[in-house]
Amino acid sequence: MPHQFSLTTLRGMLRRREISSTELTQHFLNRIDQHAGLNAFISLDHEGALESAKKADADIASGQQGALTGLPIAHKDIFCTRRLRTTCGSKMLSNFTAPYDATIVERLSAAGVVVTGKTNMDEFAMGSSNETSYFGNVQNPWDTTRVPGGSSGGSAAAVAARLVPAATGTDTGGSIRQPAAFCGLTGLKPSYGRVSRYGMIAFASSLDQGGPLAQSAEDAALLLSVMAGFDSRDSTSINETTPTAEALLSKPLEGIRLGLPTEFFDTSVDATVLGQVREAIGVFESLGAQLVDVSLPNSSAGIPCYYVIAPAEASSNLSRFDGVRFGHRSEDAPDLKSLYENSRAEGFGDEVKRRILIGTYVLSAGYYDAYYLKAQKIRRIISDDFARAFEKCDVIVGPTSPTTAFAIGEKTKDPVSMYLNDIFTNTVNLAGLPGLSLPVGFDTAGLPVGMQLIGRFMDEASLLSLGHRYQQETDWHQQMPEAFS
Amino acid sequence: MDWECVIGLEVHVQLRTQSKIFSGASTAYGAAPNTQACAVDIGLPGVLPVMNREAALMAARFGIAVDATIHPVSVFARKNYFYPDLPKGYQISQFEIPIVEGGHLDIETPEGSKTIRITRAHLEEDAGKSLHEDFHGFTGIDLNRAGTPLLEIVSEPDLSSPEEAVAYLKKLHGLVKALKICDGNMQEGSFRCDANVSVRPKGESKLGTRTELKNINSFRFVEQAINFEIDRQTTLLEEGGRVIQETRLYDPDKNTTRPMRSKEEAHDYRYFPDPDLPPLTISEEEIRSLRESMPELPDARYQRLVRDYGLTEDEASQLTQDLEWADFFESLVTAADGESRLSVNWLLGDLASALNREGLAISECPVSTQQLGALLKRIKDGTISGKIAKKIFATVWENGSDIDTIIEREGLTQITDHNAIEAAVDTVIASFPAQADQVRSGEEKVIGFLVGQVMKATAGKANPKGVNDIVRKKLLG
Numbered sequence: 001m002p003h004q005f006s007l008t009t010l011r012g013m014l015r016r017r018e019i020s021s022t023e024l025t026q027h028f029l030n031r032i033d034q035h036a037g038l039n040a041f042i043s044l045d046h047e048g049a050l051e052s053a054k055k056a057d058a059d060i061a062s063g064q065q066g067a068l069t070g071l072p073i074a075h076k077d078i079f080c081t082r083r084l085r086t087t088c089g090s091k092m093l094s095n096f097t098a099p100y101d102a103t104i105v106e107r108l109s110a111a112g113v114v115v116t117g118k119t120n121m122d123e124f125a126m127g128s129s130n131e132t133s134y135f136g137n138v139q140n141p142w143d144t145t146r147v148p149g150g151s152s153g154g155s156a157a158a159v160a161a162r163l164v165p166a167a168t169g170t171d172t173g174g175s176i177r178q179p180a181a182f183c184g185l186t187g188l189k190p191s192y193g194r195v196s197r198y199g200m201i202a203f204a205s206s207l208d209q210g211g212p213l214a215q216s217a218e219d220a221a222l223l224l225s226v227m228a229g230f231d232s233r234d235s236t237s238i239n240e241t242t243p244t245a246e247a248l249l250s251k252p253l254e255g256i257r258l259g260l261p262t263e264f265f266d267t268s269v270d271a272t273v274l275g276q277v278r279e280a281i282g283v284f285e286s287l288g289a290q291l292v293d294v295s296l297p298n299s300s301a302g303i304p305c306y307y308v309i310a311p312a313e314a315s316s317n318l319s320r321f322d323g324v325r326f327g328h329r330s331e332d333a334p335d336l337k338s339l340y341e342n343s344r345a346e347g348f349g350d351e352v353k354r355r356i357l358i359g360t361y362v363l364s365a366g367y368y369d370a371y372y373l374k375a376q377k378i379r380r381i382i383s384d385d386f387a388r389a390f391e392k393c394d395v396i397v398g399p400t401s402p403t404t405a406f407a408i409g410e411k412t413k414d415p416v417s418m419y420l421n422d423i424f425t426n427t428v429n430l431a432g433l434p435g436l437s438l439p440v441g442f443d444t445a446g447l448p449v450g451m452q453l454i455g456r457f458m459d460e461a462s463l464l465s466l467g468h469r470y471q472q473e474t475d476w477h478q479q480m481p482e483a484f485s
Numbered sequence: 486m487d488w489e490c491v492i493g494l495e496v497h498v499q500l501r502t503q504s505k506i507f508s509g510a511s512t513a514y515g516a517a518p519n520t521q522a523c524a525v526d527i528g529l530p531g532v533l534p535v536m537n538r539e540a541a542l543m544a545a546r547f548g549i550a551v552d553a554t555i556h557p558v559s560v561f562a563r564k565n566y567f568y569p570d571l572p573k574g575y576q577i578s579q580f581e582i583p584i585v586e587g588g589h590l591d592i593e594t595p596e597g598s599k600t601i602r603i604t605r606a607h608l609e610e611d612a613g614k615s616l617h618e619d620f621h622g623f624t625g626i627d628l629n630r631a632g633t634p635l636l637e638i639v640s641e642p643d644l645s646s647p648e649e650a651v652a653y654l655k656k657l658h659g660l661v662k663a664l665k666i667c668d669g670n671m672q673e674g675s676f677r678c679d680a681n682v683s684v685r686p687k688g689e690s691k692l693g694t695r696t697e698l699k700n701i702n703s704f705r706f707v708e709q710a711i712n713f714e715i716d717r718q719t720t721l722l723e724e725g726g727r728v729i730q731e732t733r734l735y736d737p738d739k740n741t742t743r744p745m746r747s748k749e750e751a752h753d754y755r756y757f758p759d760p761d762l763p764p765l766t767i768s769e770e771e772i773r774s775l776r777e778s779m780p781e782l783p784d785a786r787y788q789r790l791v792r793d794y795g796l797t798e799d800e801a802s803q804l805t806q807d808l809e810w811a812d813f814f815e816s817l818v819t820a821a822d823g824e825s826r827l828s829v830n831w832l833l834g835d836l837a838s839a840l841n842r843e844g845l846a847i848s849e850c851p852v853s854t855q856q857l858g859a860l861l862k863r864i865k866d867g868t869i870s871g872k873i874a875k876k877i878f879a880t881v882w883e884n885g886s887d888i889d890t891i892i893e894r895e896g897l898t899q900i901t902d903h904n905a906i907e908a909a910v911d912t913v914i915a916s917f918p919a920q921a922d923q924v925r926s927g928e929e930k931v932i933g934f935l936v937g938q939v940m941k942a943t944a945g946k947a948n949p950k951g952v953n954d955i956v957r958k959k960l961l962g
Contacts, residue, residue, distance in 0.1 A: 080531045093530065100524055102531060199531040206760035234533050235762050313760055316563050319574020320528045324626070340567055363565070363755035372757060 002027050003162035004485070007071060007219040010165055014060060014070045021060070021070030025053035025114050028072045032116060032163045035484065038139045040148075040158040042077045043084045044117035052114040059112065067226050067245075069112025074167040076155050077118035078125055079105050079210070080199040088201045089121040089133040089151075092321050092328045092347035102199020103231045104168060104210050111226045116164055120154030123349045124318065125175055125203040127151050128421040131412055132351040139408070140182060141481040142447055146405040149179030149421075155213045156183040161484040166214040166223060170200060172207045173306055174401070174425025177437035180213055181400035181450020184439040186467060186477060187213045188220045189425075191458045192432035193238035195224075196231030202317040204310035205236075207429040216477050217438070217467030221248035224460060243461055251465035258284055259294035259393030264424055269402045276441035276449040277399045283473055284397075284466065294389040294396065301378050302427035303419055308362050308375035309430070314352075315359025321347060354415065383431040390456050395466060398424055400437040400450035428454050436463040439476040448476075486723065487687040490715045491695075492650050492680060493642035496657060497635045498667045499611070499675040500543045506610050506634035507534030507577065507762075514673050522613070522628035528572030533761050536561075540634040542775060543666040544584045544608050545767055547636060549776055550664055551603055553588025557769070561608075561762045565755045570613035570626050578637075580756045583607030584765060590640075590660070591784075592652040593802065601653050602641035608765075609635050630674075636666070642681065642692065647711040651704050654678060655806055659783045663808045671702050678702070682711055683728070684718045693718070694728040698742055701735050710735040714742055786811050794818065794825040803833060809847045813854060820858020827861045835878055852881050859888040868892065870899050872945045899946055906939070906947050910955045913938045924960045932956055 002010060002024055013019045029046055049072065056070035080086045080098035087093045101109070109115065122132040130138040130153025138153040140146040141161035148157040152169030156179030159167050169176040171189035180187025188211045195210045202208060212223035228242040258281065265274060285291060323329035323343025330342030348356070362371035389396060401421055411418040428435040433454055440451040453463045471477050505512055508525035525532045548555040562580035585606035591598050611633040616625035638657065644650045658676055661667040668675050683695035698714055701707045713735075718728050733742040781789075783805040790801040790811060804811045810832070817828045836857065840850060860877060863869045869877065869892060877891050913935055914921045923931045932953065939952045 080529075086530070088530070096530065098529065098531065100529075198533050201530040202761075204760075233535060235535050236533075236760075312757060316565050316575050316755070316757070319565060319567065320530070320572060322567060322569075322574060324569050325527060325572065326529065336569065360755065363757055365753045365755075368755075368757070 003031060003165070004480070005165070006215045007165040008216070008222060010071060011068070011222070014056075015065065017060065021053040021056035021114060022050065024070065025049050025072050025116070028116060028164055031161075032158075035161055035163055038141060038144070038157050038161055038163075039136050040120055040138055040154040040161070040163060041074065041117045042087055042089070042120050042135050042154070045084055045115060048083055049114050049116045056112055056114060066110065066112035067222070068108065070114060071112070071166075072114045072116050072164050073108065074116050074119045074155060074158050074164045075105060076121055076152050076167065076169050078121060078170050078201050079168060080201065081105050081115070081118065083115075084118050086118065086201065087135070088125070089123040089135060090347065090349070090352070091134040093201075094134065094328070096326055098199070100199060103196035103233065104227050105199065107226055107229070108168070108223075119152070119158055119167055122151035122153065122175075123352050124201070124314070125151040125170055125172055125208075126314070126351050126355055128174065128178055128418050129406070129408075129411065130154065130179075131408065132349055134349060137408055140405045141484050142184065143405065143445070145407055146447070147182065147408050149182035149401075149405065151175040152179050152187075152213060156180060156185055156187070159183070159185055159213050159215065160481060162480060166212060166219055168210060168223075168227070169213045170203075170208055170210050171425075171429065171435075172203050172209075172310060173429050174422040176211050176213060177425050177435055177450070177452060178401050178421060180437040181439075181452075182405040182448065184448030184476070184479060185213055185437075186216050186220050186439065186471075187211065187437045188224060188460065188464070189428065189435045190224060190228060190460055191238075191434045192429075193236050194228050194242075194434070194458065194460065196229070196234040196237045198231055198233040202313075204313040205317060206313060207306075207310060209429070216471050217436070217464045218245075218249060218471070220436070221245040221464045221468070224248060224464075238458070240458065248461050248464045249468045251461040253462075253465055253469060254288055255290060256288075256395065256462065256466070257290045257292050257393040259292050259389050259396045261294050261296045261299070261389065261396060261398060263296050263299045264398030269399055270404065270443070272443040273399050273401075273403065273449050276443070277397075277451045280438070280440035280451050280470065281397060283470060287469055287473065289466075292393045294392050296382075296385045296389060296396075296427070298378070298381050298385050299423075299427050302382060302430060303423055305375045305378040305382065306422070306426040306430060307358065307419060308371050309379065311355040311359030312362050312372050312375075313359070315356045315363065318348075318352070318356055323347070351415070379430045382427050386427075386431045386433060386454075394456070395462050396454040398452055400424060400452040404443045404445070404447035404449055424452060428452075433457055434460045434463055436460075436467055438467050438470060439479070440474075441476055442479075448479075488684045488715075488719050488722075489645060489687045490682060490684045490711070491642045491692055492644035492647070492682050492711060494640045494644065494650060494653060495679040495681070496638045496654065497611075497677045497679075498547075498638060498661050500540050500634040500636055500666055501668055502537055502539045502543070502634050504537060505632035506537050506540045506608065508632050510632065512633050514670075516629055518616070518625070518627035519629060522631055526572065526628055526632040528574075534577060534759075536762060536765060537634065540608060541584065541765055541767060542771070543634075543664075544606060544636050545772060546664050546666055546775055546779070547606055547638070547661065548585035548588065549772070549779060550660060550782055551588035551590055553585045553603060553606070555767060555772055556582055556584055556586060558582070558764045558766050559584040559607075560764050561759045562756045563759045566752055568612065569624060570615045570628070570631070572613065572628060572631055576610060576612060577759055577762070578609035579607035584767070590653060590656055592649060592656050594649055594652065599643075599649070601643045604639040604641050606636050606638040609637060611635050642683075647708040647715070650680065650711055651708050654704060654707060656783070659806045659808065663780060663783050663786075665780065669807075674702065678707055680707065680711055680714075682714045682718070684715055684722065693722075694730050696728065696730065696742075697732045698735050699732055699745070706735060706737050709737070709740055710742060713740060717742065783808060790814070794829070796825070796829055800829050800833060804829075807847070813847055813850070816854040817858055817861075820854045821861040821865070822858075824861050824865055827865065828858075831857065831861060835875060839882055851885060852878070856881055856885070856888060863888060863892060867948070868899060870945065870948055872940070872949065873899065876945070899948055903951075906943070906951055907955055909939050909942050909947065910935075910952065910959060913942060914956075914959065921960060924956075932960075
């Protein structure tokens, strides 16, 4: 069955005309409908997808295919699309359709992808379990009583259940890598500025990055090579040539030094998670990597630092949702003040409100220096920690998340324990570095374990090449949850 | 008690860029509402600002002109507040590090030249407009103006009278126009001013509590608003009251200021650096090349007009308040074969009053420098008298035809034939014997009457000075 193949394999099949894009698209659309219970999608586009597939088949027939022609994917519902509404998982935007496509959407479409729909997510990407979505929580295909992680939970669940071969996601503090770990996928958070943020609804502008959620490093490299690149519409995008997918996968790895930060291997991490990660490290060692002990002494400051900076930026980014020009407008708005207050009170969920309040507080006169400014200093210190570690090693490795997927509802009452999920991932965003999560085995409950590889700025190639080499030796990435195989 | 006032001005100068400061939308004025607001200006989800380099270079040009520091790295910050015509819920501005800092502008006062220090000038985006009329209980929003680049120029509180404030504003207005960074159109809001005003007992060094006056969009209103506010504050203090620090709106119809809602005063703008925009950098190289391409500024032009054309300081100052006048003047002198005296007299006299009467700017003058120059040449070569010239000027103003054609068509050539004038004088003396006798008996002021009669008889074509001479000769010998 086609859903058992990776994006790269399907690409070859399409090119060799062993299958048509229409057949492939129909097959995945059927699976999406069949497994609607996962709640992985917010919006679907059967008609548009089949139209694109038809066009893709014509292009392939006339030899005009692009890098990804005819391959079905799904977009996280944070990327603006002309054709489908873009809700960002919020009631606020439940009826919002953008008049433009995000750069990522534009680039992938130009390369020929077939967009099946928009995936579920934590509201405004604020969450680590996909439970803050206005459109309901998403089930983890490995155990439907558990969360898929978040905020790109819908994309992760969709790929894990093979409802699409790959999907886009965004990562502000771990929102691609943690769901990839929870769902047994390969997920890449590119270096800050590698992928354009234009058309990606902002959560925390200095941390947000779009990236792929895929079945393998090979698939992720293929997607990144299309998504990435300078965009004059995003002033923070980096003007550097994007390596080809082949280049991203073929960096020589002889003698590569893997740094193991002592802080990432402590007792707070679930023992089976650590066990699987150590085993994977053993595989890398057998492939010729050298292991080095490094230290990221200030990584414990990552969570508090992140939870000042991200809400501060969010509180300002989300001010535009005021009920005036677009988005939810309260029916109960006799005057301007109540228009603002009621539209926002009704349109935003609790977690979003919590972060707007935190962000507003830390930017307020009298608190700015103690919180925002201090967090900026800590951010610099965290960056410096990484820079020092990279003097001794080439790639830093550790667990992606301290645990495997937890039960739906388990942490919703305790925001802080929810925030701690991102303890190993959000420092990477603070430093603007690339991070890759790879599936490296299962815990005793049969839930996937993820390992994180962190690279130097703009060195996605080392991460993807290591991942690819590892996946040539192992088959964790090919495992599928039984109910969906 | 004697009081003195302290005034500082914040001037919003709309920069003359083609497109907006952070988007590609046009900045042209007067389009139908919301037709010049793109996705970025509307603040749609997902859009991002991209700096318009031209605006930064214009700001730097201003910095060079006022001898300020131009920061090689300046930072955009977000000023957060909710308002319906502020699409993103924040305004992108510069806060801690503005592009221009320091500098000065010198103004003329009755006591001589005075230096007004400039605190800073920073770049920011304009907001849209709320339209309160024609919406039957609703408010309309026009976002065409949203994202228009502004340079906010803040002065130190160095101004000590409404007259000085106006002098500073006029100087600044002329400067930004000369730099070609602003069209200076005050009706369209291209040059707007807020005034910080306080009073204190004369001689006191501590500043009094200030109020900020908003919405003053003409030089006249600035003077009126500040005057009103000084009176209000002085009266308040003399009656034992206290000035409250607040923002007040000037109402030109009633010539009063009134407090804006106090809620708007309670703002904590929660400034922080905008993460969507990298710091704005300007290289030494760029500053050097801007410096080399600076146009002649009003002060230098003033010096040159006095030196090269022999204008009085007052004339030069009038012509350099807005360099379009100086340009007109120099072009007129060329057209009038170097007649600078005649040119400045006509420009600041008949032409200025005609423009003033019609409410026109010099750029809208219906008489070209070529036409006026031709007229002045005919005065100079004696073809026409000054009086006839005024008549012709009025005709050209209305109908805009060729000077020489008018002179010929209307038979306006000055009578230079001495005999013809003598004959006319003889006729007048004969017709007004009583007046002639008065002159003969020493009442010289009656000469004017007789000259007037001769002018009338010759339909103004005689040279009045020549007529005068002949009358005197005939009656007084």
